[in-house]
Amino acid sequence: MSLEIGKPVPDFTAIATGDRQVSLSELRGRQVVIYFYPRASTPGCTTEGGDFRDNKAAFDAANTVILGVSRDGLKAQQNFKDKQAFNFDLISDKDESVCQLFDVIKLKKLYGKEHLGIERSTFLIDREGKLAREWRKVKVKGHVEEVLEAAQALHDDA
Template sequence: MSLGIGQPVPDFTASATGDTTFSLSEQKGHQVVIYFYPRANTPGCTTEGGDFRDRQDAFATANTLIVGVSRDGLRAQQNFRAKHGFTFDLIADKDETVCQLFDVIKLKKLYGKEHLGIERSTFLIDAEGRLAREWRGVKVPGHAQEVLEAAQALHAAR
């Protein structure tokens, strides 16, 4: 299934850090950034998470929540969050339910071998639950700032 810009994002509920569950429907009234990363505690994913963490206050000012998603288990996500001081929740999507909803599982190559993995992607959902922007095949440098500017512009347009 492919989500289109302006379309409602189907509700989902998933296990998240802090012994919580994250439900998209419970975030109505807030913009939501959902970013998908391949694996906790790897250099690119750590940098990306830190970039979002460092802009947390600016996202909050723009009425925007941040949540990260990977296929790591809950314990790995908890450790990743604690180790790097992330102030937002991380979803443990071991069964790939959320990944499939956003169509981020792609065929990737690593050391000449093909495997299915998460394509680094980010989605901005507006306060009514519609997809406002998407970024696929993300390169980490500058990405969190670009997402922040999009969230600020969306918030200002309300």
């Protein structure tokens, strides 16, 4: 099953930092940015998370919740969040259920070896739970600014 722009995103519930359950349905009425990153505490993922952290006030002003997702365990996610002072929750998706829903597990090459991993991707969901935008094969530099512009435009249109 693949997600389509303008169509509802199926509800999911996942465990997040702070040992909390996060459900997409509970966030209705707010826009949601879900960004997938390969691994906690790695350079690109730290930079991307920091960019979201540093722009959180602007996302808040656009009525937009930020959620980061990787396959790391809850302890690794909590350590990553604490160390980087992230002001949003990180989801631990060890069973890959959220990753599968958004189809972000892809065959990747590292040092000539192939493995399945998370393709850096971001999704913007509107207040009614429909997919508004998606970014795949994300390059970190300038990405968060682009997502913020889309979130602000969506908010202004509402």
